[in-house]
Amino acid sequence: MNAHMLGRVVGRILLFLAAFSAVFPVFWTLLNAFKNRVDIVTPTPLFIFTPTLDNFAYVLGRESVFAGLINSLIISGASVLIGALLGLPAAYAIARYPNRWSGDIQFFVLSLRFLPPVAIAIPLMVIWLDFGLYDTRLSMIVTYSLLTLATVIWLSVPAFARVPKEVEEAARVDGYGPYAIFFLVALPIALRSLIGAVAFAFVLVWNEFLIALMLTTSDAKTLPIVASELTQLGRDVPWGILNASVVLLSIPPLLFIGVLSGMLNSAFKRKTS
Template structure:
């Protein structure tokens, strides 16, 4: 009897978890669905009340902005900056995370927490000084300026995540490598990095997404040549005299989201494995 009751409770709990998961997923995905749906509507259909689910499909918003040569240029800028800042952050953050995980330092935990707390500094407090330094060095409106600026808030995030991955690996692996003649850095590159590759890939993807959607630093530090897609989207909001151009905004938003979704789907195997490895030891 007790076994039967236990099974019923397990099935009920499983059903509740599945239903809750589906509802939460729908809640988070609905804004994206509505954005994509709105991007194919004509301007007159966007403001109809109640909203239409059946309407005449229009590609005018996509055609209008994709025909502009600067849009492709801004999209390429976004890719360069997002990938560059993610790579820089992975290299620096991984080594910092390894140092905090393996090297015996006085106050290592306090150092890690302080670096992580730097993420709490308001971005605007850093954007203005960065602009003044970049202007003094003649590096305004450059890709490298945005890459370094993004790395300032990505490195603490990467460091803390990678520290967790490195702590999950047994020390005996490095000790065996050192006995075989490897230096500490050699053991890190030849043993730890390959074993942590799922975590590195998942952290890289998350870092790239964070850089991909960043607006403030791109708005302050760029003007024309290195401007990214989020800045263009912010400018589209005022393209019309009657208010926000919602058709163009949703079309550009869809174009911005699609590459990230494609990348996530291509690396989902390593992404899921990295997330799983980061939660277990």
């Protein structure tokens, strides 16, 4: 066996270890979510145990978790909808009708990502308090729309730019107006990448923590906040319930893993051609 072969074997082992580290902690959390407390609090980790659904039943039956789930769905859903409805047309206009401000607009949209979330959350908290809208779904939806809108625009501009110009040109020759071209030509052709962009925006606000922590106290608490509060419980930590709520929180984003990886692939495919 020469040095090159040995290198490949070592390389594969490292890759395997990295993949193991990516998956195993999540898998372990999943296992623990199905364990009774006595099976978690053991001196030696247990792989074989009698599974139980008690943790999930408890979590889903708990009013705070259920309310958090509903809040998360409504707030993320509505803000993603606003982000897509306003962001996709804006991205198309930036991609297809460049003017002297296009560069500045794109930089402005990106620069929103520079802002430390805590710097937005503190003043917004005071603003919503003054308006009497603090800790409401409405204020959360409006605040998150800033995130979804900026994200959808940022990711959709390249997706629209990848639509072949000739196709749109041909549609215009056939008598399509600019709006018809957007709705009937550009939108369907770029659809796959656009779904990726919207899915990414959803994952972003679903996972968002700091702003939700500062802008909600009870009525509009989202699921990440509820889950984090469970982790701060006192000495007798209900580990199984905790694991179950973490699993519940992680399922929606993981459902999009295929879509997001597809978006990644199409984003890099262009450069090879």
